[in-house]
Amino acid sequence: MATLFEADFNAADEPLSADAIVARLAGCDVLVSSITDRLDADLIARLPPTVKLVAQFGNGFDNIDVEAAHAAGLTVTNTPSVLTEDTADMAVMLMLALPRRLVEGAIVLPRDGQWPGWSPTWMLGRRLRGKALGIVGMGRIGSAVAARARSFGLNIHYFSRNRRPPVEEALGATYWPTLDGMVPEVDIVSLHTPLNRATHHILSAERLARMKQDAFVVNVSRPELLDEPALIARIEAGHLSGAALDVFENRHGIDPRLLQLARDNRVVLTAHMASATLEARLEMGETVIVNIRTFIDGAPPPHRVLPENRTHVGR
Ligand code: 8YV
Secondary structure: OOOOOOOOOOOOOOOOOOOOHHHHHHOOOOOEEOOOEOOHHHHHHHHHOOOOEEHHHHHHHHEOOOHHHHHOOOOOEEEOOOHHHHHHHHHHHHHHHHOOOHHHHHHHHHHOOOOOOOOOOOOOOOOOOOEEEEOOOOOOOHHHHHHHHHHHHOOEEOOOOOOOOOHHHHOOOOOOOOOOHHHHHHOEEEEOOOOOOOOOOOOHHHHHHHHOOEEEEEOOOOHHOOOOOHHHHHOOOOOOOOEEEEEOOOOOOOOOOHHHHHHOEEEEEEEOOOOOOHHHHHHHHHHHHHHHHHHHHOOOOEEEOOOOOHEEOOO
């Protein structure tokens, strides 16, 4: 970016305040944002008139009021595809980590120094093969998770806005027209849908209550897709076996009950790192540059985010 453009970077690697974003953008044409920059209608209204493009460094764009941006004449882009495989890897890693007690098994040795040694009942977990996985959102990432999960012997079920016959044919996946129908039938629910008004708390308290008692939840997408307090309450009460979460509500600090469940090995928590590979970050940066360059050259950038239904076009 520094080579191609006159670029001003936030080198502190910490989110800027709204005032700082507005001040730093004076005279700029493009804002490169990430998920930690909240670009709501108020902030969009305050952007200098020179700014014409918001090039999001990320797949998700729920931090941006896309309708307000478009109404203000801004183009919005994102970086899909390049983080699909890494994110899918993480989802499957979490899917394995919880029932196979990976975190517990990895820390028991350094913590105690000593261990009782192998015995037939030591560290018993639960087998993944043969279980039913319910994927919410069979888009790029959902499909990549499904393909991996099938090779681990999971039976694939899915609920999605669009039916995907190729996934059904290739993986023997079962499509559910309603999420209410799917949740009581599966052993794992994994969330792979973008966050928007329609998907906020899609895994609601009512739906969590419909899940099997020994089922668990995986979330590498956005915390607001599920009712976190309801999830915690159900695990605490033993009505749900657990959760493996790469994202959780942390605006006021992570819920201490969630941290306690993690200490009790009922929940696995990782630190929003599903796409955190060097390769993905570099390709995300390259995709941002392609979007900017194309826009500046006067053509529609390849990864525009459109306001209707908050869907995007591109690869
Ligand atoms: C990114 C993500 O790290 O791209 C996304 O939607 O959630 C993350 O994997 C983050 O968005 C970078 O802005």
